[in-house]
Amino acid sequence: MVDVNSLVDVKNGTQAKRIFWDADIYKLELEQIFGRCWLFLTHDSIIPNVGDFTVTFMGEDEVVVVRQRDGSVKAFLNYCTHRGARVVNAEAGNARGFTCTYHGWAFGLDGALESVPFEKEVYGNVLKKDTLGMKEVRVESYKGFWYGNFDQKASSLADYLGDYRWFLDIWMEGTGGAELIGPPARSILKCNWKTPVENFVGDAYHVGWTHAASLKALGGPLGVLAGNQNLPPEGAGVQITSRHGHGVGILFNAGPALMAGEEGAMAAKWYAENQPKVAKHLSEAQAKYYGSHFNASIFPNNSYLWGTNTFKVWHPRGPNQIEVFTWAIVEKNMPQELKDAVRRSMLRTFGTAGMLESDDSDNMESMTNLNRGPHIAAGVLNSQMGLGNEHEDPESGNIIGPSAIGETSYRGFYRAYQEFLMAKDWDELRANDGKWKNELLNR
Amino acid sequence: MEELNPVSHEIYIEVQQALFKETRMLREERWREWLETMVEKDIVYLAIVSQLRYRKDNRYTGAKDVPSLDENWAGLDRRVAQMESGLQWTTDPAERIRHFITNLEVFEGKNPNEYIVYSNCQTVRNRRVYEEMTYCYGRNDVWRRCADGKLRLCRREVDVDERFVSGKNHNFPM
Numbered sequence A: 001m002v003d004v005n006s007l008v009d010v011k012n013g014t015q016a017k018r019i020f021w022d023a024d025i026y027k028l029e030l031e032q033i034f035g036r037c038w039l040f041l042t043h044d045s046i047i048p049n050v051g052d053f054t055v056t057f058m059g060e061d062e063v064v065v066v067r068q069r070d071g072s073v074k075a076f077l078n079y080c081t082h083r084g085a086r087v088v089n090a091e092a093g094n095a096r097g098f099t100c101t102y103h104g105w106a107f108g109l110d111g112a113l114e115s116v117p118f119e120k121e122v123y124g125n126v127l128k129k130d131t132l133g134m135k136e137v138r139v140e141s142y143k144g145f146w147y148g149n150f151d152q153k154a155s156s157l158a159d160y161l162g163d164y165r166w167f168l169d170i171w172m173e174g175t176g177g178a179e180l181i182g183p184p185a186r187s188i189l190k191c192n193w194k195t196p197v198e199n200f201v202g203d204a205y206h207v208g209w210t211h212a213a214s215l216k217a218l219g220g221p222l223g224v225l226a227g228n229q230n231l232p233p234e235g236a237g238v239q240i241t242s243r244h245g246h247g248v249g250i251l252f253n254a255g256p257a258l259m260a261g262e263e264g265a266m267a268a269k270w271y272a273e274n275q276p277k278v279a280k281h282l283s284e285a286q287a288k289y290y291g292s293h294f295n296a297s298i299f300p301n302n303s304y305l306w307g308t309n310t311f312k313v314w315h316p317r318g319p320n321q322i323e324v325f326t327w328a329i330v331e332k333n334m335p336q337e338l339k340d341a342v343r344r345s346m347l348r349t350f351g352t353a354g355m356l357e358s359d360d361s362d363n364m365e366s367m368t369n370l371n372r373g374p375h376i377a378a379g380v381l382n383s384q385m386g387l388g389n390e391h392e393d394p395e396s397g398n399i400i401g402p403s404a405i406g407e408t409s410y411r412g413f414y415r416a417y418q419e420f421l422m423a424k425d426w427d428e429l430r431a432n433d434g435k436w437k438n439e440l441l442n443r
Numbered sequence B: 001m002e003e004l005n006p007v008s009h010e011i012y013i014e015v016q017q018a019l020f021k022e023t024r025m026l027r028e029e030r031w032r033e034w035l036e037t038m039v040e041k042d043i044v045y046l047a048i049v050s051q052l053r054y055r056k057d058n059r060y061t062g063a064k065d066v067p068s069l070d071e072n073w074a075g076l077d078r079r080v081a082q083m084e085s086g087l088q089w090t091t092d093p094a095e096r097i098r099h100f101i102t103n104l105e106v107f108e109g110k111n112p113n114e115y116i117v118y119s120n121c122q123t124v125r126n127r128r129v130y131e132e133m134t135y136c137y138g139r140n141d142v143w144r145r146c147a148d149g150k151l152r153l154c155r156r157e158v159d160v161d162e163r164f165v166s167g168k169n170h171n172f173p174m
Helices: A023-032 A119-123 A157-172 A194-202 A212-218 A221-228 A261-281 A336-350 A355-372 A408-422 A426-431 B009-027 B031-038 B073-084
Strands: A014-016 A039-043 A052-058 A061-067 A073-077 A092-094 A097-099 A106-108 A113-115 A136-142 A145-149 A178-189 A237-241 A247-251 A293-298 A302-306 A310-316 A322-331 A380-382 A399-401 B039-050 B065-071 B096-108 B114-127 B131-145 B151-160
Touching: A023 A310, A023 A408, A039 A052, A039 A061, A039 A178, A052 A310, A061 A145, A073 A145, A136 A157, A145 A157, A157 A247, A157 A293, A178 A355, A178 B065, A194 A237, A194 A247, A194 A293, A194 A302, A194 A310, A194 A355, A194 A408, A212 A221, A212 A336, A212 A355, A212 B073, A237 A408, A247 A408, A261 A336, A310 A336, A322 A336, A336 A355, A336 B065, A336 B073, A355 B073, A399 A408, B009 B031, B009 B096, B009 B114, B009 B151, B031 B039, B031 B073, B031 B151, B039 B073, B065 B073, B065 B151, B114 B151
Parallel strands: B039 B151
Antiparallel strands: A014 A380, A039 A145, A052 A061, A052 A092, A061 A073, A073 A136, A097 A106, A106 A113, A136 A145, A178 A322, A237 A247, A237 A399, A247 A293, A293 A302, A302 A310, A310 A322, B039 B065, B096 B114, B114 B131, B131 B151
């Protein structure tokens, strides 16, 4: 039995070290978090046409996501309702239906069981075909990004994203939408799923140190941080955390990030030209953030960087392993030349051969695997930087930490983590809507 | 498929020796020397994984290639600079990387003085105490005979067999 109350101390900014290792905690996470949160599936740009499908995971459950004849999207658990074999073996494609390889049960794009070989001869009237369709998962989209949820009682995706949408809209909507460049690269890392999520949600602290060599070599606006030669000055950035733990760290006007030279200039020009459009389309306040570098996670396991333009899902595979799905992400209206440059920069930095990706994964793996030692696994992790400096953000409705480097979004992520582990259902979660800020703001 | 003309035994051996020299240079961490002496300025260096698709599916419009590496000379130069910085703690202590290069075929290239070079590679990479990672891939290279008479790499497309990166990442000389 896991004493959930002992795992996170929100006010003091600490978490029990065993959250990166303990199998019982992991089992609870699969039920309480991955069983109830909105989990990223795919983007409109990956399955544009009727019959297009892609296979992914929700937690450890494999799902197939399919564009329907009416243009909507459905998702199904990727197993046959007969004896449980996998139905779809390709990772993506276009199909008129799906046939199980074991006995040939055939399902439609809508998941319905359409035909069973020799049905009349071997089953007579026994089989209730209308109850044996592929098991459907609830899906919703926000600005073309599709998420799935196992819990019918969960709040809508829009409400789940909540006030954090204010920061998503800046790049998902500001200049006419974003798109993923697929297919995703896939890699296995031997780390707990939360180690990359917390890093992306709120760790600007490690950038200058972990990535010192990469930053020094690559240059660009982030290059000045190499080797902790410079601390970003006051007003250089902020950190944000939100109702359900989604968070972002922002470094103002660092959009070209690690693109130097001509490519960096091309990116800088794009951001400068489009900032007024974002102001007109969204708001002046949001335009202020456009062209900045974002490091962010959408709770629980979907992260993105804007500027280094990677979009990732960290699928859990047991308490100490993950499978990473990595896409490049661009604004739809960027010229092709800039899209190509952004994609190449992403591959060089955070792709599967990325210079910075390799730095991060070494830390994430050791943070996880050292916990095999019971003395190392004891005690707490520390995320106290900037504790007490936060306040409510009048513009977006979230909580803001007023410095580029701090651990506000860590604390917000783990506050939500604990809340999901403790709450018995979504009604209880919704009942906390009015008071979620109290602990973080120590009031 | 277009018929390719095999090169003479003499040139075959010369290309083979260039590949062996290259891999030894990289193993000895002579990255700058490799870039300056064995790589052309117009290099295209790719590593491509393939998404799994049904054989008969010709309707899906999405890309099938999943690039791990897509570098030009400037990008390779930055990667070498990363290693030269003295700050790269992930390779300190040093990694050990050994390429096994087999199934070598050498043909005349599309341009005079260029050779199409096919090979298979198994690469074993050791780092830290416990990480031993093995990668299996093909290389489709183009090597060029330059004005100084030496062979230099001008295109490499690494054709990666594994769909997922089992060994952490592809951030090593493939």
